[in-house]
Amino acid sequence: MNTIEKQLPFIKLFTFSVTFSLLLLAIRILKTESSFYLFLVWNLFLACIPYGITMLLSIRKTNQLIFWLGFVIWLLFLPNSPYILTDLQHIRLSNLQSVWFDVLLILSFAINGLIIGFASLLMMQTLLLKKFSKKITNIFSYCTLLLCGFGIYLGRVLRWNSWDILQNPSGILSDILKRVLFPTQHINTWAFTIGFGGFLIITYRMIQHYQEKNN
Numbered sequence: 320m321n322t323i324e325k326q327l328p329f330i331k332l333f334t335f336s337v338t339f340s341l342l343l344l345a346i347r348i349l350k351t352e353s354s355f356y357l358f359l360v361w362n363l364f365l366a367c368i369p370y371g372i373t374m375l376l377s378i379r380k381t382n383q384l385i386f387w388l389g390f391v392i393w394l395l396f397l398p399n400s401p402y403i404l405t406d407l408q409h410i411r412l413s414n415l416q417s418v419w420f421d422v423l424l425i426l427s428f429a430i431n432g433l434i435i436g437f438a439s440l441l442m443m444q445t446l447l448l449k450k451f452s453k454k455i456t457n458i459f460s461y462c463t464l465l466l467c468g469f470g471i472y473l474g475r476v477l478r479w480n481s482w483d484i485l486q487n488p489s490g491i492l493s494d495i496l497k498r499v500l501f502p503t504q505h506i507n508t509w510a511f512t513i514g515f516g517g518f519l520i521i522t523y524r525m526i527q528h529y530q531e532k533n534n
Contacts, residue, residue, distance in 0.1 A: 333434065340363070344356055347421070356424060362402065366400040369400060369436060404471075406429065409425065410422060410425065444457075464519040465512065471511075
């Protein structure tokens with residue numbers, strides 16, 4: 320069974336879940352005559368990019384250079400997948416009558432982003448198992464999720480985007496180095512990183528454990 324055939328059931332379910340999220344968004348737009356939450360569609364699109372990259376790396380035979388180039392791009396975009404969780408901050412803008420619906424709306428997009436990100440990480444870990452031991456790939460996964468926590472901080476708090484690495488590399492590198500070289504001056508950065516990274520690691524490990532025990 321090839322990669323596409325293996326992933327097809329998941330892709331169908333994910334498409335159904337995304338359709339549900341889009342339906343909720345359409346209902347809110349019609350009811351409130353506000354397109355404020357349309358940014359969730361863009362955020363979810365960005366969240367899907369890592370999955371698309373791992374699909375391409377899985378179905379096409381690539382040389383080492385292409386694989387590691389794809390890996391770097393994948394790593395840069397992966398924080399976009401759990402990033403949507405932080406969009407829950409916009410709930411404070413909701414009125415009392417619509418807050419429950421807005422929670423449902425944002426959570427539906429956030430969970431989709433989280434799931435597609437974890438699916439991508441599972442696929443990348445499978446690819447790396449061809450090159451490294453299971454122990455090393457597990458360590459890689461947990462370190463990657465910690466980096467995602469840092470990436471979410473860069474995006475939500477410092478407002479950097481994935482493409483800023485090309486548009487303003489010196490600016491983003493400067494912000495990163497300040498926090499790496501002077502960690503005690505940026506306690507909030509590392510509290511945020513460890514908090515979100517820890518949450519992602521625990522959630523991913525539970526999914527990973529369930530998958531291992533039921534396969």
